[in-house]
Amino acid sequence: MKQLIYLLFATMILTACREEAGRKEASARPDYVLVIHGGAGTIKQELMTAEKEQAYRQVLQAALNAGEQILRAGGAAMDAVEAAIRVMEDAPLFNAGKGAVFTNAGTVELDASFMDGNSLNAGAVAGVRTVKNPISAARLVMDSSVHVMLAGSGADEFAREHGLETVENSYFYTEERLKQLEKRKGTEEVSLDHDAEEPVKKKYGTVGAVALDQAGNLAAGTSTGGMTNKRWGRVGDAPIIGAGTYANNQSCAVSCTGHGEYYIRNVVAYDVSARMLYKGESLQQATQYIIHQKLKEQGGSGGLIAVDKGGNFVMPFNTPGMFRGYVTADGRTAIAIYKDSQ
Amino acid sequence: MKQLIYLLFATMILTACREEAGRKEASARPDYVLVIHGGAGTIKQELMTAEKEQAYRQVLQAALNAGEQILRAGGAAMDAVEAAIRVMEDAPLFNAGKGAVFTNAGTVELDASFMDGNSLNAGAVAGVRTVKNPISAARLVMDSSVHVMLAGSGADEFAREHGLETVENSYFYTEERLKQLEKRKGTEEVSLDHDAEEPVKKKYGTVGAVALDQAGNLAAGTSTGGMTNKRWGRVGDAPIIGAGTYANNQSCAVSCTGHGEYYIRNVVAYDVSARMLYKGESLQQATQYIIHQKLKEQGGSGGLIAVDKGGNFVMPFNTPGMFRGYVTADGRTAIAIYKDSQ
Numbered sequence: 088m089k090q091l092i093y094l095l096f097a098t099m100i101l102t103a104c105r106e107e108a109g110r111k112e113a114s115a116r117p118d119y120v121l122v123i124h125g126g127a128g129t130i131k132q133e134l135m136t137a138e139k140e141q142a143y144r145q146v147l148q149a150a151l152n153a154g155e156q157i158l159r160a161g162g163a164a165m166d167a168v169e170a171a172i173r174v175m176e177d178a179p180l181f182n183a184g185k186g187a188v189f190t191n192a193g194t195v196e197l198d199a200s201f202m203d204g205n206s207l208n209a210g211a212v213a214g215v216r217t218v219k220n221p222i223s224a225a226r227l228v229m230d231s232s233v234h235v236m237l238a239g240s241g242a243d244e245f246a247r248e249h250g251l252e253t254v255e256n257s258y259f260y261t262e263e264r265l266k267q268l269e270k271r272k273g274t275e276e277v278s279l280d281h282d283a284e285e286p287v288k289k290k291y292g293t294v295g296a297v298a299l300d301q302a303g304n305l306a307a308g309t310s311t312g313g314m315t316n317k318r319w320g321r322v323g324d325a326p327i328i329g330a331g332t333y334a335n336n337q338s339c340a341v342s343c344t345g346h347g348e349y350y351i352r353n354v355v356a357y358d359v360s361a362r363m364l365y366k367g368e369s370l371q372q373a374t375q376y377i378i379h380q381k382l383k384e385q386g387g388s389g390g391l392i393a394v395d396k397g398g399n400f401v402m403p404f405n406t407p408g409m410f411r412g413y414v415t416a417d418g419r420t421a422i423a424i425y426k427d428s429q
Numbered sequence: 430m431k432q433l434i435y436l437l438f439a440t441m442i443l444t445a446c447r448e449e450a451g452r453k454e455a456s457a458r459p460d461y462v463l464v465i466h467g468g469a470g471t472i473k474q475e476l477m478t479a480e481k482e483q484a485y486r487q488v489l490q491a492a493l494n495a496g497e498q499i500l501r502a503g504g505a506a507m508d509a510v511e512a513a514i515r516v517m518e519d520a521p522l523f524n525a526g527k528g529a530v531f532t533n534a535g536t537v538e539l540d541a542s543f544m545d546g547n548s549l550n551a552g553a554v555a556g557v558r559t560v561k562n563p564i565s566a567a568r569l570v571m572d573s574s575v576h577v578m579l580a581g582s583g584a585d586e587f588a589r590e591h592g593l594e595t596v597e598n599s600y601f602y603t604e605e606r607l608k609q610l611e612k613r614k615g616t617e618e619v620s621l622d623h624d625a626e627e628p629v630k631k632k633y634g635t636v637g638a639v640a641l642d643q644a645g646n647l648a649a650g651t652s653t654g655g656m657t658n659k660r661w662g663r664v665g666d667a668p669i670i671g672a673g674t675y676a677n678n679q680s681c682a683v684s685c686t687g688h689g690e691y692y693i694r695n696v697v698a699y700d701v702s703a704r705m706l707y708k709g710e711s712l713q714q715a716t717q718y719i720i721h722q723k724l725k726e727q728g729g730s731g732g733l734i735a736v737d738k739g740g741n742f743v744m745p746f747n748t749p750g751m752f753r754g755y756v757t758a759d760g761r762t763a764i765a766i767y768k769d770s771q
Binding site: 234329 | 579580663690695700704
């Protein structure tokens, strides 16, 4: 009898603790969160001019503003993610949209993917050449087709038929990117740089965004121009659901940037969610392990941004820098580039 | 004190049980296992002729033989998987290689992927048109490039440059497939059938193989022609590592067949491994849940084949039938098509 009373007492304490934790979590959840990235890599302050840094910061700020405006007004995480990425795609600084790098054939081929954490629906395009904003094409595939992934000229045709803005491939030609290609051409080297002045080769010029909206929905998107001098129709992780992008209202939203092949083999974006749901890890634990241990041990460099259903967010990377920024409903906001400033 | 003795006793019993289970598992592991599939769907005995069924069974048997020969001789799981899939690709019956279906544009575009569970390296091709055996192209990408996925004409070029056998796209034209396209053309319908005589639309004509070799290495591969009348360069799960194919010596090797979009959104192949490693589920538990609950609830039809590191294997599907077969070192072997015969 005495034991029974002890047991009942212990159960009551445990229940009370759980409820308390639940309340804490609920009250701590900001109304909305937006996190963006503009690529990870060997981005070091000593290799950057003040003007260039300022230009990057301005675009990142504009992307945050575009997304936050939507979230503050009670808009959808999906709309905020798309809006933020479109700003970075339209800027020539990032390796996505306008600023995309050249392939070995001297063309520009773009990849993007998009996922809705509420419906678990997703869309992606690979190797498009005439879509001005590949992230919107990825979303269109999700919204207006029964498919998840469209590739090549078929994906361009789909976007055009559905009224998306298209441009000549030459729209994407920027002088800086052409210089980068000329440096690599004739070599078998490929490059993920998004800066011609950059003497170090490792820069992963993907852009991405993840958001939690006031309704509690999560969304994620990623967009890239791939690698300078890429050949053979190489596809990285950016258009691959589970590798470069994943969102699930039960866990988190993730957008990756890095050496794409490692992200595909390790199914990185989905792995964050799987570790949370199946192992009970926190977003922080799951992403720290994946970026700083699992990928690092394999030599897979890069980073990711992620937000969980409770509004916790992380921006880990195992490279010297990652263009990144965040804004939350409770007034926290920052833009950062190098490691120290995280 | 009495309690302490009870506790010690209980611990000893538990430890003994665990050791016993461990020994059982070790002694039960067959020296090798090969499992193959030729697609899932509304495959029903009443819709099949005896001749047709015999033809399917012959190819499945030939595929098992080709793979087993390698495994019996102590060869690699990777070689067995590739050999078994090549047999099915060379047969006109399955929607992969020779028997691939037509796109809306009247061409044939093939996808395949391959993964080595030992190194966790992987390769994939999407939308190739001139590679006779796409599974070998996928393996070539893994073995001879730093990339994981190549798409479109670039992937064809890569295969040709590396000496893989190429054919004219017309090599893949079979009369039956042309009839299928003509039936679908002018409609917006796509079809995953691999049988023109089949009045029901849902047949997922992917082929795949998974193997465990004598050294304890796992491998998986998947190959497909996609959907009849597909447009816009649609890419399914077959060439996507994590969705259609995954292998990891720590857990299992998986090849999927079904409505590809559901397999991409649910990252099915990797999910089997994640549930085993993170949740401690058995191969049986993980795959039963994914195929018969998770996918079924979403309306995602199809199946998968999988073998784990202990040599346990499963072939679940939520459709009326799935072409499938297996062979093990300890003499178990069977070929099956319909649900009843599993």
